[in-house]
Amino acid sequence: MQLPSLIYYSLAGTAIALIAWFPGHWLVSLALLPWLWCKAHTHWQATALWLAYYLTGARDILLICARFFSGHDELSAGLGYMLGIGFWLAQAVLLAIPWSLLHPTSKTPAAKTIIRVFIALFCTNLPPLGIIGWLSPLHISSALFPAWGGLGLLLGIGTLCLAAVRPGNRKTIWLTLCLAGLALTAHKNETRPAIPAGWLALDLQLGRLDQSTLPALFKRTEQVQSALSQALAQPATTVVVLPEEIIGLWRPALAFWWQGQIRQAARQGQTFLLGADLLKQEIPLRYTNSVLAFGHYPARLDSRMPMPAGLWRPGSAISAVAGKLRQPYLKLGGLQAALSICYEDFLWWPHWRLFFAPPEILISVANQWFNSDLPVAEMQQQSIHSLARLVRVPIVRSTNR
Secondary structure: OOHHHHHHHHHHHHHHHHHHOOOOOOHHHHHHHHHHHHHOOOHHHHHHHHHHHHHHHOOOHHHHHHHHHHHOOOOOHHHHHHHHHHHHHHHHHHHHHHHHHOOOOOOOOHHHHHHHHHHHHHHHHOOOHHHHOOOOHHHHHHHHOOOOHHHHHHHHHHHHHHHHOOOOOHHHHHHHHHHHHHHHHHHHOOOOOOOOOOEEEOOEOOOOOOOOOHHHHHHHHHHHHHHHHHHHOOOOOOEEEOOOOOOOEOOHHHHHHHHHHHHHHHHOOOEEEEEEEEEEEOOOEEEEEEEEEEEOOOEEEEOOOOOEOOOEOOOOOEEEOOOOOOOOOEEEOOEEEEEEEHHHHHOOHHHHHHHOOOOOEEEEEEEOOOOOOOHHHHHHHHHHHHHHHHHOOOEEEEEEO
């Protein structure tokens, strides 16, 4: 094991993370990961590449933990920071393990190398490991084959597999040229879908929600209702989207405070989407991180993957529970609408339905009071916009800072 080569591969992984994600936004550079992975002579070099990539891409975990847990008075900022260091290191190690174990040698046949790439992608993008499957190389699909949906995803996987194959035969050259031609065709024919008329997504700056007292809850309700009333009063507005968990736990007092606005929206043929938590059981406390649609098109969708450690805490006294993976699209404003609730923006598997039956609009909601000024907020938006671009679906996004 030579230290200079490990440093080289670590620097390469860091550079790719910065070029592909914030601040670079050049997702096509993700093809360099399997290429360098294949060129690595040892498992240690391959591991260094992927560790650096995941450590750099997820560098905000430390500050996120410090702010989130101290903001909820669960830990001091210092302890939250220490916990963040543990999470930061653990996620990089876990996501790098498949790539390290499956690293091909110079004698590995091309067919087996392709199979290894596919297995590594499978392991890092689907549960259980896919629960933290952010920064996925699969995002190269939207960069190369926008609007091609499931076919574009398959071609993106093919591109990653081909990048890992050592050059030197005509078949590889011809396949590379074919993929390049298909990518040029996809870009030449790409058109950006327009957001449907009458749809509004609100970006609020209300900070962290204080649910400790009814007066605090009532103040937040008034703030949200004021912003909603202004949006609904705009001409031709049919659907208004509000951020994730913007009003906290849905309880009888909240239902009472909102009933007037709900009835008014229904009378006017309007619909608004509200992020709230729904109680499942009291001891131990279990709830769903949900989006509720009120008014002309009442509906509900639960988060299929609440944020690990922050919301989803199996075995603890308080935890969000994951919603069913097969929840159907919502019918809103006469359109089939898919939802992505905060942490789901980073993942692929909760959005499996997009590739079999694309919706007419994609709605993304998030509550970013603890990370809106960090690079991770840009990466989250980049990730969900990448999915929307791949399946050619207009996206509306509502956040709270």
